[in-house]
Amino acid sequence: MSQMEAAKTRKPTSIFARLALGIRRPAAVHDFHGGIHPPEMKHLSNGTDIAPGPLPAQLILPLNMHIGAPAKPLVEPGDKVLKGQMIAEPAGAVSAAIHAPTSGTVSAIGPRPIQHPSGMDAICIVIDTDGKDEWIPHGGISDYTEMSPGEVVDTIRHAGIAGMGGAGFPTSIKVNLGDHQRVEELVINAVECEPYITADDRLMRERADEIITGIHILQYLLNPRRTLLGIEDNKPEAIKALKQACKGCDIEIRVVPTKYPSGGEKQLIQLVTGKEVKSGQLPAHVGVVCQNVGTAFAIKRAVINGEPLIQRITTLTGDGVARPGNYDVLIGTPVSDLLRHGGVDPDKLGRLVMGGPMMGFTLHNPGVPLVKTSNCIIAASPEELPEPPPEQPCIRCGSCAEVCPANLLPQQLYWHAKNDDLEKAQHHNLMDCIECGACAYVCPSHIPLVQYYRYAKGAVRQQAADQLKADKARQRFEARQARIDAEKAEKEARRQARLEANRKKKEAAATPSVDTAALKQASLEASKAYKAAVKAAKAADAEGAENAAELKAEADRLKEIADKAKAAVRDAGNAAPAPAPAEDIVSKLKKQVGDASSAYKTAVKAAKEAEANGDDNASELRARADELKATADKFKAELRDAKANAPATAPAAPQADPVAELKKQVGDASSAYKAAVKAAKEAEANGDDNAAELRAKADELKASADQLKAELRDAKANAPAAPAPAAAPADPLTELKKKVGEVSSAYKAAVKAAREAEEAGADNAAELRAQADTLKADADHWKAELRDAKASAPATPKAPPAPTDAPKVAETTAPQSLKAVDPDAAAKRQKRLKGLKTAYNMAHKQYKEAHAAFERAERKEEVSADELNAMQQKVDKLKAKADNARDALDALVEDAKADIRAHTGKDLKTLKLEAARAESALADKKIELDKLVSSSSEDALEALNSELKALESEAQIARKALKQALEEQGLVE
Amino acid sequence: MSLITSTSPHASVKNNTGAFMRQVIYATLPGLAVLTWQFGWGSVINVLWAVAVAVGCEALFLKARGRHVGFYLKDFSAVLTAVLLGLALPPTAPWWLTLVGVGFAIIVAKQLYGGLGMNPFNPAMVGYVLLLISFPVAMTQWVAPGEAPSFMQSLQLFTGQLPVDGLSGATPLDTFRTWAGNESELASHGILHGDIAGQGWEWVNLAFLLGGLYLISRKIITWHIPAGFLAGIAAPAFIAWQIDPARFADPLFHLLSGGAMLGAFFIATDPVSAATSRMGRLVYALLIGVLIWVIRSFGGYPDAVAFSVLLLNLSAPFIDYYTQPRTYGHDKPNRGTGGA
């Protein structure tokens, strides 16, 4: 039948027919703007009863037949399933379950072409049917009021019901409004305004009773003030059937004039209630819930009969099939099966549409399945739905604006979409377009307007997504930049502090003036870094970035560093007093140590309390405590130094039995360590957050205990020497040796502690490492001095060492580099490093000597002021020289480290970490092996052994790499 | 077997732009018939010659622009432009006048702007105004109504072999303009007093009104532009006439003189150069009408459809700026264009 003939039958119900049927239009019927009257073509399929659909050999069930998250499969290929068995459950709130539409075997879960205009594949569950159609035990409830509304909603959710009008929004969400939302009107959509489709029409004619029951269930759930059923006046039989089924019930049947798109949700709401849903809002915002009749029917089947949504009425129509009509098809039936069932003539097929001719989409593949939303298949002949003619220029005739139900200006949208002027298109409310196709239907120039709008909408969404991604990228980039800057600043500050500390130590004895320039510089840099971090944090905060808090914390940390640096500057400024006598120094240091220790203890206590309370500043306090501890340690070290030096300058000073004291200290430290370990173990067992921290603390305590033990050892070793202080000046070598031993052991302990801390991922690992580095520098210094002393022992102590007396640096074997390293360059660097070290040592020694001479001279009264000045100048000059040498050395070391980074792709720290990690993995495995030795089978042992070996070799590799890298650059530890 | 894949909708109306344009051309036929009855064969000759020139120019320029000639010619837009310009020209126009006007309309006012749908000005009116300014004498020489020259005379006028002077006479609008304020003179000129309004022209305008009503009934055009147009002329005319009937013509005379109906139903309704929304079109047409009355009453030209339409073409984007409809779901209509 051609369109022209169809057009003649457009108004099937004359005024007389309507009067006879008792249909009357409500007096005050609302209207919406625009709309069209395409040929209805409903007579093709609405003349016959609903017939059973085919039972295909295979059913294809896409996991995403609804709006929302795809369902989660509950079956696996090979599983037998029964009809009605849930095979996929809803994943998340907005999702719907899927059930086996018949019995059979799951043959695959994988990508299949699905119902989508793109023609893309999506994950589907494929069921090979067995033809038995065997139900799973199921049953409903005859009186739904016995269930609570919540239980009914649950039933609907588990029945997998999704809006059957076309959108497929999970029904359980729509009927489960919060208590605060009052439903004024429940609108039942029975309009079916699209041409060709008659599924709802036939359903209403034949199963009106069940639909009414379904609507009653909806009323029970939503408790609306009134229920309005909107139906077009071209379905007189359906209206009659509904009226009969609903005698005396409280459902108002509103007959609306036939006009496309009356069935659009917002249009229907406007038609029957006069309410307008605001742009971007849902009907619920104006107190309206809209449900399709098909959905109401499915709800009835689910609640009363206990049948999940496994089949639906689908209209098969078009000139391409011999038996058009409505079929009760199983969800998942391939379209091709239904077409064959309806007697398709492939030669007459020109276009295959799923859905109506106005809003449906053409199928790329007849193998796609029918899903919960598939209300119609049009197998159209080329004459029926002819090929669209070529697009002609828009003449702005305005026909489109006349018919637009959203009252848009489609011609303007077209111009802007065509020119990619998305901003203007959005200004003309592109996003309010419902894509009903009325504009394209009437366009005399046959412009595919809807495609232009869909394209533009996609582009708008893409643009928004891109913008979001760009913003996120910017934030991440800025955060990264801030982090890198902060790290750099921190490193610099630490380096400066270290340099300064060294310098200060050297100067502490004599120079009244402290060189604060470097400190100031460090402080300035730290402040700058802090300010940058604060700015970044603020910006992030303003943009509501996720990492704002992180950045803030970073800023706080930097502030602390800056404060520390400032304090250092301040201290340096204050610490310019004339050198005190040695005894004074010792006592002062003792006092300082005491003060610092108690301050540290207080801080630790505070930090512990804060941690227990879960305070925010716990970490800050902890950091503060660590800082204090470092201070205390420094003072202790200084005290030790002073004590060690004391015999030299003040031989009379008696030594309280240091061995006994140390023994006590060691005992204390050991027990503290044991307690800490116990606490850490307990925390680990409880899975507490601070377990790692406790472990680190324990390690720290262990380190200090070790240190003390080492000290004790030293003390014991020195004990005989102590009472004979007079020997000290005479034997500087022994003293130096002792010193070296002391510092070395301290350094080793520190390294160990640092490594353990690093392994545990403790926060203060870096600090410990830094401490260790300081100690190392110290140790190196003493070693060098010892070497010097040894070398110059035969000569007079005052004689400046000749360059030829250069101290020997530990011999290094020519390194075998990990990657091709220029051996010449490495050798050169080594040579230079050696030279610089020698130069520095020399300069330092000269300076010290000069300084000592100056001090002596100062004490003597006969030396004139001029002479003193000259000496002072000399001392300064030597000091500058030593500093220069030190700086050059440091620069070279940094350089070498950078080189290691460049060659190995890792910095020294990474290499160290890697080595440490490998070691610890090895240790862990060893323990595991030990444990297993008694209990396990031979095979397991074998496996573990080989694993152990592999780890061992890995550890070796790491160790070797570290060593090589270090050696290569002459940085032997 | 191959299937069509396309975006929805899958059905559409049967008509197309060409059919649309043809309907408008058919609707001018009553007017053309009356013009011929009153003023001789000149208009028919003009229209046919204009169509030939327009199709030739269009084809030439489509070719030059590398477009598919057949596809674009089938939209009949060039033919319609030619028909409208042919109807607007005096029946005494020689061949070169039409050639220049239509050529300019098609080439400059349409193709150089990018062809159909891209022209900001009504091409027929651009051509008309060009001729009116360049050849004012030739453009104002109408024959006296009822004294239609013979077909041979019309042909000779067209080829330029017959001087116009002997045949020409003033139009009602011209006459009224000349004698406005002089009651006795106005009463003595018979041309001002036909059966309904100005002699001869009353029937021409009624015929165009008939064609226009046909277009509205076929939904080719909406009522907004003609109604606004005519109201725009009639309202000020009525007020002024009430104040001083000797100086101002009555509204009916205005509505049924000159190009009023042709303008209202066929010229101003050109959708490409008009305003877009319903409201915008109403405003647009109303302003055209008022402008016509103003120029007719106070300006230097006897009729003003072409000038008024072009001036409002110029203002159409501005009108669009302020007259967008309220989209469903929005509290108030948009303003502006949303872009720079």
Next chain:
Amino acid sequence: MTAVLIAVAALLGLAAVFGAILGFASEKFKVEGDPIVEQIDGLLPQTQCGQCGHPGCRPYAEAIAEGEDHNRCPPGGQDTVDALTDLLGRDELTLDDDGAEDADVAKVAYIREDECIGCTKCIQACPVDAIVGAAKLMHTVIVDECTGCDLCVEPCPVDCIDIVPVKPTLQTWGWNRPAGIGQRPDSRIEVVNL
């Protein structure tokens, strides 16, 4: 003579009045900061790829504001160049890139995880921290965060990083723009399984 004086006085008076108004306006409606850099930065694609020769998008935005050519952003494509042309009111420029065909296609990095040796070099190169992994452990790209800048490709010692176009999914798929005037909006597809 008086007339001349009056004229001069009037002009001077006007100058003074307008000067005052302009001065007031410039104070009253002063624009803080240099928003042009923000605006330029907003148009740049934020891939932070450095192909423009600057370390990140913002530095390039600053450079553009100071007069550098605005056509050196291949990830942004010609669209970005045009948008910048509009914003800055400068001469139109064409994109200065290697003329790659697929310049406009969105891309992401993909690490062939079997081949990754866990060297962390790509992690250090990534300007937006979109690669995760640890030393000796396989690395992977957080696709949602990756900007496709390809800065990670070069440092990889085993060349296990590919820059692949982002595949459309059902969620990101969109309709094409119709072919335009004179073209039919449909296409035909061969169907065999019926």
